[in-house]
Amino acid sequence: MTLELRVDAVNEACPGVRSVAFTRADGGPPPSYPPGSHLGLEWAPGRWNAYSLTGPSITPDRWHVSVALRPDGSGGSRRMHRLRPGDRMRATMPRSGFAPVDTARRHLLVAGGIGVTPVLSHVRWHTFWGNPFSVLYVHRPGAAPHLDELRELCGDRLTTATGRAAAAGRIHRLVTTAPFGSHLYSCGPPGLTAAVGAAARDAHWVDARVHSEPFERRTEPGRPFRAVLRRSGRTVEVGAAESLLDAVHRIGVAAPSLCRSGVCGECLTPVRHGAVDHRDAVHAGRDGRIALCVSRAAGPALELDL
Structure with missing residues (x-):
C-alpha cells in the first residue's frame, strides 16, 4: 500500500542534514508505527529510498525524516534536499526491523551521525512509557543532527563522544556495566556498529540481546x-x-x-x-x-x- 504525502515543513537539522515533515495529501491522520520504523519515499519514477522516521510514533500528526546529503549518491538525498513545502511524494507504509524489545530490563542505545534518526524514535517511545534507557551519541564536531532534542528528552541519560578513542572507551564502559537483562541497539556507519558488536561479544553478551541497523553497508566487490x-x-x-x-x-x-x-x-x-x-x-x-x-x-x- 502506498500513500501520497505533502511536504508540510522543511528545516536544517545541522549542516548537510535536512529534516522534512510530511502530512497526508488527503488530509487524513498518518498511521502510528513501531519505533525504529522507516518510510519508503519515491524520489524519482520507480526509484525508492528508505528513511527512518524520527517523530513521535504514537498517533502522530505528521511523519518526520532527516536526510544527510550524499553528493556522490544515486540522487535520492539530493531530491530530498530540494523539497519545499507543498511538494508531494509517494510513500510506503512504515515498517520496522529495529523495534525495541519489550522484555528488556534496560535499553542501551548507540547512535553514530545520521544513525541517530531511528534512535530518536526509540528515545521518544521510552520517555513516553517510562522505560529505563541510556544513549551514547557519537558524532563529528559540529555535525550532530537532533542533539538538542536528545538533550531535552534524555537529560543525564545522554552521553556524547566526538573522537574514536573517546567513543571506544564509552562503548566499552556501556557494555561492561549494563544490568543483566539489558538490550543493546546501535545504528550508524558500519565501523561503529561493528565496534559495538565486537565490544558486546568481548563482554560475553548473547547475540539475541544485540541489535544493529547500519544506515549504509559496504558492498565490497566479489567474484562474477x-x-x-x-x-x-x-x-x-x-x-x-x-x-x-x-x-x-x-x-x-x-x-x-x-x-x-x-x-x-x-x-x-x-x-x-x-x-x-x-x-x-x-x-x-x-x-x-x-x-x-x-x-x-x-x-x-x-x-x-x-
Whole structure:
C-alpha cells in the first residue's frame, strides 16, 4: 500500500542534514508505527529510498525524516534536499526491523551521525512509557543532527563522544556495566556498529540481546557469477563490482527494492539452488532467501525464484 504525502515543513537539522515533515495529501491522520520504523519515499519514477522516521510514533500528526546529503549518491538525498513545502511524494507504509524489545530490563542505545534518526524514535517511545534507557551519541564536531532534542528528552541519560578513542572507551564502559537483562541497539556507519558488536561479544553478551541497523553497508566487490531466474526464464551474468539487484534490473526483470543497503528486506528473494554470501542485516539466510541489493553467490551460480 502506498500513500501520497505533502511536504508540510522543511528545516536544517545541522549542516548537510535536512529534516522534512510530511502530512497526508488527503488530509487524513498518518498511521502510528513501531519505533525504529522507516518510510519508503519515491524520489524519482520507480526509484525508492528508505528513511527512518524520527517523530513521535504514537498517533502522530505528521511523519518526520532527516536526510544527510550524499553528493556522490544515486540522487535520492539530493531530491530530498530540494523539497519545499507543498511538494508531494509517494510513500510506503512504515515498517520496522529495529523495534525495541519489550522484555528488556534496560535499553542501551548507540547512535553514530545520521544513525541517530531511528534512535530518536526509540528515545521518544521510552520517555513516553517510562522505560529505563541510556544513549551514547557519537558524532563529528559540529555535525550532530537532533542533539538538542536528545538533550531535552534524555537529560543525564545522554552521553556524547566526538573522537574514536573517546567513543571506544564509552562503548566499552556501556557494555561492561549494563544490568543483566539489558538490550543493546546501535545504528550508524558500519565501523561503529561493528565496534559495538565486537565490544558486546568481548563482554560475553548473547547475540539475541544485540541489535544493529547500519544506515549504509559496504558492498565490497566479489567474484562474477551467473544468476538463473527461473520464473522469468532469463539468465544474467553478474559482474564483480555489480550488485545482483542492478544486474537483474539491467536485463529488464522487475524486482522490488527500497533501501539498497541490505537493511529493509524489500528485495528478499527465495533461492532455489546455490550457496549465498549473505551480506545483509535482515538475516535472509535463515529462511532461504537472498537480499538482492548486497548479497552475492558464494559459488559460480545461483538459481532464484524470480
